[in-house]
Every structure is written in C-alpha cells, then in structure tokens.
Amino acid sequence: MELSLARVDYLQVGVTAQKTMRLLPASGRAATQKVVVGDQDGVVTCFGMKKGEPVPVFKTLPGQKIARLELGGALNTPQEKIFVATGSEVRGFTKRGKQFLSFETNLTENIKAMHISGADLFLCASYIYNHYCDCKDKHYYLSGDKINDVLCLPVDKVNSITPVLACQDRLLRVLQGSDLLYEVEVPGPPTVLALNNGNGGDSGEEIVYGTSDGKLGLTQITASAPVHKWEIGNEKKRGGILCIDSFDIVGDGVKELLVGRDDGVLEIYSFESVDEPVLRYDYALSESIASVQGGCVGKDGYDEVLASTYSGWLTGLTTEPVHREGGSGEELKLSQEMQSKISSLRNELEHLQMKVLQEREKYQQSSQSSTAVSSVPAFSVNDKFTLNKDDASYSLILEVQTAIDNVLVQSDVPIDLLDVDKNSAVVSFSSCDSEPNSNFLLATYRCQANTTRLELKIRSIEGQYGTLQAYVTPRIQPKTCQVHQYQIKPLSLHQRTHSIDHDRPMNTLMLKGQFSFAEIHSWVVFCLPEVPEKTPAGDSVTFYFQNTFLGTQLESSYRKGEGCFKSDNISTISILKDVLSKEATKRKINLNISYDINEESVRHTLKLIHPKLEYQQLLAKKVHLIDALRELQVHEGNVDFLLPKYRSILEEADQLLEEYKKQPAHLERLYGMITDLFIDKFKFKGTNVKTKVPLLLEMLDGCEQDGLIAFFEAAA
C-alpha cells in the first residue's frame, strides 16, 4: 500500500529544542489528542484542534529555556502529567495546566536530558547524570564525555532500574545504580534514544538509537552484554537524527518507526517481513525536526505524524485526504475555513504592523538622546560543525528562527569552501589580504527569501589550524548579526574510534616535562577533534583516532608529566610535535620531546595510500575517456568492436561520473599528503628535501608502488 500523507500546519510557538513536544493520551470520549509543547522562551503551550482551529488549553508564563518535555505519571496509569526541564529545575503540570511540582535540583549546570518513569526521575547535565526517586537524590555518575540523551528500560518488564546514557564519544553507557555496568559501542555520536516499539520490545531491553551523522540502530541491553540487532547507515547523506518515535501510521498492527532529522527530513520505516526496517516514506520540511510523535490530532479517525520544528512550527502529516470525495459541499466549507483563517491572520498582522511602526519610531527617537543605550536583540542560532567521514570534509549547518539575510564566512587558515547542491544562496568570494589582517577566506552568502537554514561544506588541510567565523545576519529589525566561531584543529581530519590495529608499525612521540594532567589534556583538546573539554577522571587516559582521509591511526595516552603519541603516519607525529612544542613554549613549560621513527611505517603508510591513489588515478583516466568513447558509440552505432574494458567504462559511465563529481580534488589532496609524508620523513632525519618534491610529483604520475617506496628510501 502506498502511504500518502498530507501536510497540515497547526501553530507556531517559539524556538523549540530537541524532544520538547508530546501528545497527551486521549482522555474520555474525545478521540483527538492534545498537543503540549515547550519552547525556548520558557512557555509551555497545550492545545487541541477543534474544527481546524487550534484551541489553547493552557499556556504558562515565559521563563528560562525549556530543554526537555516529558510525560509521566504513576506506573500502569495513563501518562498524562507534564514534566519540563528548564535551567536546573524540573516543573510538573497537570493536563489542565496546574503546576503541581517545582523541583529545584542540586545540579549546578542546566539540565540537558531528562527521562521519567513513575516516581523515578533521571536527569543529565553536560557530564553529570543524576537519578532522583520522589525528588530525593539516589544515584550519581560522572560521564567521560558529554551526555546527549538518557533513557531507562521499562521497569515493569526488566524488574530493575537500568538507565542508559547516550554519550558524545560514540558510546552508550549502561548504568547500575551509580556504577557503570558496561559500554556499548555505536557507529556515531548518539543523539537520541528511544524504546523499541515504544515499550522496549518483548523483552523490554531493546533500544533504538540515532546518531548525529544520521545512522540508526537497534541494540538489546541485556543484563551482561549488548546484542546488536540491526543498523542502518546513512547512504543518502541526510542530516543527523534528532528524534525517534514508534507509531502504527499504516494501520497494519505493527508499529512503524518515525525518525526526524536535522535537515528537515521526516522518515517512516516499516518492519515488513524481516526484522530490519525498510524506508517507507519520507517528507522534507524546510527546517530541522526537533520532536516527532504519532497520534490523532487534527481530525477524529485520521491518524497522523506530528512534528515540531526548530522555529516552533507544529506540523502534521495526516492520513486525512486533502480532497475528500464526498460531494462538493464539504470542499467549499474547507476553503471557507481557510479564507476566514487567512483574513483573521491578515487583520492580526495589520494590527501588529501598526504597533511595530509606533515602536520603531520610539526607537528612532531614542537614538537622539545621548544617555540611552541600544541593545541588540538576541536571536538563537542552531549550529552544527561536523566532520563527514565519507569525503573527509566539514559541514557547517546554520539555522535561524527567522529568514537569514546574509552570512559572512571568515577564516584565518587556508580552507576551501565547496558548493552544496541544497543551498540556493548566492556566494561571492571577496579578495583577501592575508597581511596584516590574516584573512585567508572572506565569502558572503546572500540568501534567497525564506531561507532559514544554510549548509556549507569546508575542506581543511591537516597541520594548518585556526578559527573559522560565521557572522549571521537575519532579516529582522533592528538589524543585528551574531558571530559564531569554529576551531579548525591541527589534526582536523581525525575522528575518534573505539579501537585500532596494534600490529601496524608505529612511530612514537614521547613528551616529558613539568606539566599537569589538565595541561596536557588541554593540548590534546587543542590538537584533536571529538575530545571532551573536561579533564577525564583518573590519572591517565588513552584515546584512539583514525584519519578519515587516509585511514592511518593515532593512539594518544597521557598522564601527569608524561605523554605518548603513536601513529603509523609520520606526518601526524610531525604535526603533533610542532603544535605541542609551540603550545608548551607559549606556557613556558620545558618539554622534553623524544621520538622514535619506524622506517617500516613509511612503507606501510605508502602501501595504505597506494591503492587509493591508484584507484583515483584510474578513475580520473576513465572519466577522461568517457566522452571520447561516447562519441565512438554514437558514430559506430554499437560498441561491440570495443575492448571489454572500454565497454565496461561506457556501461558504468554514470556511476563513474557521479563518483568523480562527489570527490573533487581528491587526487590533489592525496598528492599533497604523500608530499607531506615525504618531507616529514626527512625532517625527522634533519634533511631538507623540498628540492626533490618536483621529482616526487613526477614519480606519482607514474604511480608505481615499488618505485615510490624505493624513491622514499633512496632520496636521502
């Protein structure tokens, strides 16, 4: 059955955070459910739909930002009590809007994630997890990296309290009391957790997780070890996952999986015959989807998927057909409804416009006085700066609640801005003066009307580090702009992994000196992405990284007064050495640096790079041939006379072209990295081989592995 859903926009509230919208369970005779949503102005809004009009049930006064909104209640009763987390406080409201709870927690930071199960309350700040029972502090855990979401397996099925934390370092941490039970490795930084099927499956132990790089998976959390059930990659390069829900929208008795992403795509996965979900339906909204839930809101008898977006729109995808077939009378009514809605909106607008004009005048007048100050209206910018594993580039996503006018991108390191198909903004590069203003990139993006989300792609070079700044100016009066900074780290293309191959030949860099654990940790944070800013607990720590472009690895383990970095790539070690010694000199710490270079590692790295190089060169050659072959094909009518190898190029032409287009300058980057490797190898020996680089490049065009290795070894 083809699933066809129609979009309905209900209401707009303020900017909403992740997981801040829920549907109250249907009560009494009414079949439609009420919607409750909390926004960043601190307002909790509850409304129901009556004859296509949103009718408010209650609305609270503005306050601090609402980070989470959950429903709760005594176990085995309808979960219809509303809990919101604002600042470090948890408030409870009845479904009528009466506040029955105001619980000021002992957390010093703002609450980031919340889960409620009966009388148990699970709260997370950035690194801290706290478990309260009846508002009494029970358990406490300090996580190694930022906590994104928290969940507790259903107590009625599992018979024990098993909280699960989704942590930024690609781990799910399963707790027991205040202690870590075990860690579950997942393929990306998990951002959201949900119980499978809404209840954790038959065993109550199944949880679904979504990651910030768009992957989705199911894991069974048993008492002793995790069991991975399925995992869906992100083939289509869609956005990160922000919310997950289970609901039977098709009506076949099996709950489908609803997924909302930060690029505005809403997906419905169904479990048809197999256990692995299949994508059934997707719909693209224009802004990120903060929360999603299935239910019945707009019209009795028609199920729908309700989503709340970043800018606060509550949008439903309903099974109710837009054009009902039953007679023309109904249709007429529908459009009348619309008309009245539009005219009332227009009236409201006119009224507002007048008011705004008055205020504007007042504002203008105030600029005459010499004592008055003019403050800048704060607007919230939702930004994300992440490394893509597939093409080793960074993507910067900026989202604002109102339309963006323009964005100025400035960088003090050489980086490349790549074109993204999705954005329609007109980009213009300005000439840069690296001296004296240290600008290497100045570009303006002038957005088309109604653009609230802008995506940029950036390619960095390892070893060159600095800051990228984005000045975002929205289309709102009085005009203001906000600057956001992003660090381009020295080893920008590295990504955290769970384990590395210890059999590779490794080069070692040893640091010794009078530095504290916190100091060396801050240097590692400065050098490498995805390392928690907070100094880890304990007195030593080990992190593993992988170079997303070359596949080489890095192990960093350090403690007070001592650091050890191992990598099979000499360039990585060379960059680390340069940056660390610079940082230490800045703080006037005397460092004792020793390194152990493994000759074998260069050969190993070259062997690692070589297949990629060969593949890319072959690809480039093939793509080069496509046009000529196509012409031959047109001329001769058929391709039977061609060699099979050319015939296959013609057959795969489209894939080849696409692949080639997807990774522009890939070959150049590889060349650059091999050159770096070459220079770095001899730098450690104390010889400067820059004069031999042209020879090397010539060699690379020939592309012979043994020749290349011989060249590396001979050129001393």
Next chain:
Amino acid sequence: MSETETVTALSPMYGSRFGYALSNGTVGVYDKTARYWRIKSKNHAMSIHAFDLNSDGVCELITGWSNGKVDARSDRTGEVIFKDNFASSIAGVVEGDYRMDGSTQLICCSVDGEVRGYLPGGEEMKGNLMDTSAEQDLIRELSQKKQNLLLELRNYEENAKAEQNTQLKEADGQRGVIPANTQLQTSLSVNLGSDSQSAHVELCISTTNDTIIRAVLIFAEGIFEGESHVVHPSLQNLSGCVRVPLTPPKDVPVDLHIKAFVGYRNSTQFHVFELTRQLPRFSMYALSSPDSATEPLSFVNCTMNERPQRIVMWLNQSFLLPEDAEFQSAPFQVCFTSLRNAGQLFIKIKSGGEISISTDDIDLAGDIIQSMASFLAIEDLQVEADFPAYFEELKKVLVKVDEHHSVNQRLTADMAEHSNLIRSMLVQAEDARLLGDMKNMKKRYIELYDLNRDLINQYKIRCNNHTELLNNLKAVNQAIQRAGRLRVGKPKTQVITACRDAIRSNNFNVLFRIMRVGTASS
C-alpha cells in the same frame, strides 16, 4: 544601458518588454530602457523564452536553469507562477505544436535528453498554477510575518528594558549594547596612492564614539570580482574607522550598499548599520591644478543655454571634489587627472554659455556630454569636436579595411583558379591510372597534394584576413557610435546616419568632417 556581466540571452516579450539573462545567473525583464525586475541565482540560466503559460494574454518569462529547474515568472513582478524540476541541466526551452493537435505548447529539454511539454493552463485555473497547497503556503507565510513582527516588538521591549539601567557594563559590551546615539559616518575621497598602492577612490567609514567596526560588507555591482567586498580587520587592528579602496573599472554611477557590523572589541553580537552611498559617475578623476598639466589637443565645444551655476552643480555631483566648487566669474576652468591612466581632462565654461571639454579619451568626452545632458535635461545638443589622435587611428583602420577587402578579392580569385587546376590535374591523374602509367600518376598526385596544401594555407590566410576585417569594421562602427555619443538627441541620430552614408560612399574626408562638426554640408 549597461549590465554588470556578459549578456547570454535575450527574448522579446509583450510589447516593448524583453527578457534577458546574464552569465552570473541573473535573469530579468526590461521595458525599453527601464528594468522592471531581476533575480539572481547561484545557478546559470541556460535558456530563456517568452511563453504565455497561464493563458492571461501576457507572456511569462520561462527560464531553464543549469541545475535542472524550470520556472515561469510574471513579466511584471518576477513572481514565480510555475516551476518544475529536471534531473539534469536544461539544454533549451522552445515552443511549438509538437503533437500536431493545434495547440502550442512549451517544450523543455535537458542535457540528458529528457523532453517535457507543457500546455498552457486553462481559463478556469485563473492563473493559479501552483498546487492546491497554495493556501496553506499563504497561511504559513502570514504566520511567519506575524512571528517576525512579534520578534521585532520583543526586541524593542527588551531594548526599553535595557534602557532602564543606562550604565554601560562590561558584560553589556559583549552582548552588543552600544550607545543609542552611535552613528555611522561615511565619506568618499580620492586617494592619489603611494608607492605600495595605486591611486584609488577611498571610502572611509567611521563611528562617532568608542565603538568599533568589526567588519564591513559592501554589496555593489560591477566594481568587485564577485557581487560583494568584505573588509574584516584582525583583532589587533580593530578600530572605529575602516578605509576601503575602490577602483570602479567603468565610468558609471554605482550604488554601494554598505553593511557595517558595529559593537565592541569582545562582542559576539553586533549592530548592523545598513546604508547606501552612491559612487559618483566620474569618481576616478582627481582634481589637479590647471597649469601643471599640458592641455590635451582633443576637445569638444558646445553651447548650452544654461546658467553656469547649474553646470557647476552637475560638476559637484558627478565628481569627487575635496570641496564644492563655486562659480564666480565667466571664464571658469577645472582640471582633472584620471586615476586609471593619468590622462588629463579640462572643463572650461566661457562667457556666453560656451563649454569646452578637453580630453584625449573620446569615450570619456561622450560620457561627460551624456551625463551633463541628462542632468540638465537637454534634449538636443550639437557640438564641435576634434580628436586628432583618434581620427588619425581611425584613418589607418579605414585604409586597412580597404586593404583587407582587396586582399579578400584576390584570394577568392586565386582559389577559383586553383580549383580549376585541381579539376584538370585530377582528370590527368585518373587518366594516368587507367592507362597504367604509374609513374606519371604518382607525379600528378604529388602535385595535387602540394596544391591542396597551398589551398589550405591560403584558406588560413583568408580566415585571418576575415577576422581582422571584422575587427576593423567593428572599430569603425564603434567610432561612429562614439561620434554619436558626443551629441544628444536629434544631432546624435543625424551624425550616425550621416557617418554611415559617408562610409557607404567611401568618402573619408566627409566622414571626419561629420565627426568634427556634426553635418556633411559646410
């Protein structure tokens, strides 16, 4: 009229309107010389076509884009009334009765070979081609507007709150609170340059108090590489004053849309001051002292029935003068030096309304006359002009045109001769082959080969000759246009037609005479 980029397509529309597309992704509609609307996209317009898609009797501008989009825009407002998407770039947009059923349809074709036809919408659609969710979209748009207004209102409220405690604090600076009476001042001046910097026009932007300018964005057309220029000083070079060097390549008035981010050193939020300054048309000319420069030999003289004060007003508006010039007595003279090539420009006003403009650049003289005439609302203006250097060059070009013509004729004759020779040689060679005289046949074919090579060489010469001829003809045509631009209104058209006649009758002396005094008869 001039556009900012290469014009890639033109399409006639309704009445005197026409659509155009530029190579930088702009499409738009002109009515005669006035632009109705234009839009710019990051994609390129591959093909434009006028077609009445909504059956309202007026053609819409249909654009096929490089990203596979097709859109139909209203000729009056540029509003999108229909759009469709192809998988690959559009190759062309045409119209025709492709199905032979008597109704003309719009046909779009993509580079992948996909062809789609669109029939014009019927009467009952009332021009509403977008799908039924248009009303939904309208509601969305209105709500968005409401939200924006509410946000603005809240901004003012918060501002009022901030005014309660007027004491400026450290934290306020970071949040971007600045004194309400902060103003942004801009000034344009001519900078004669130094050893490290060539001469340019300088735009100076400064604040009136201790606030700093974090960055300046200038959006302007045709004077930067892209559509904008950014000045972003590094942290240690931040100040309340930013100087931007500008070098407009053409003498056209340019609107500078300036956005300046104003705040404090450690602010993360900035006020955006938006203002528009017009760069005067002849800003690339610096005032210099009259005696220091030797007067150019070329000049344009004319008489205007205008008060000299008005002309001085024009001068103040079109040039960047350190201070406004004032008219005192009848012989009034100003002298300028071009920042581009250091050429001299004299403008003299004699008693009796006689104005003389001396410059060696005939284009500049034309621009000045046109600008003056439009400022003073002069409809007809006859002038006397002499550009000895330029005329001398033109004379050479004309001689060359003649030469090229004769070379061309000679080459054509040669070619005819050669082709006759080939024919006879081919017959001889074939005869030799049939007779079995292989030695002779070989000889003939070698000769034929040589002849063929000669012919190819000759063809190449002919080609070169032809392109040169075309270039020279273009130069002649430009010269006529330039001579026309020195006049306004009726005399302008007269000069152009008279010049064309003179060329046709090959009478060069008359041509130069027309260019000098404006008429053929003395």
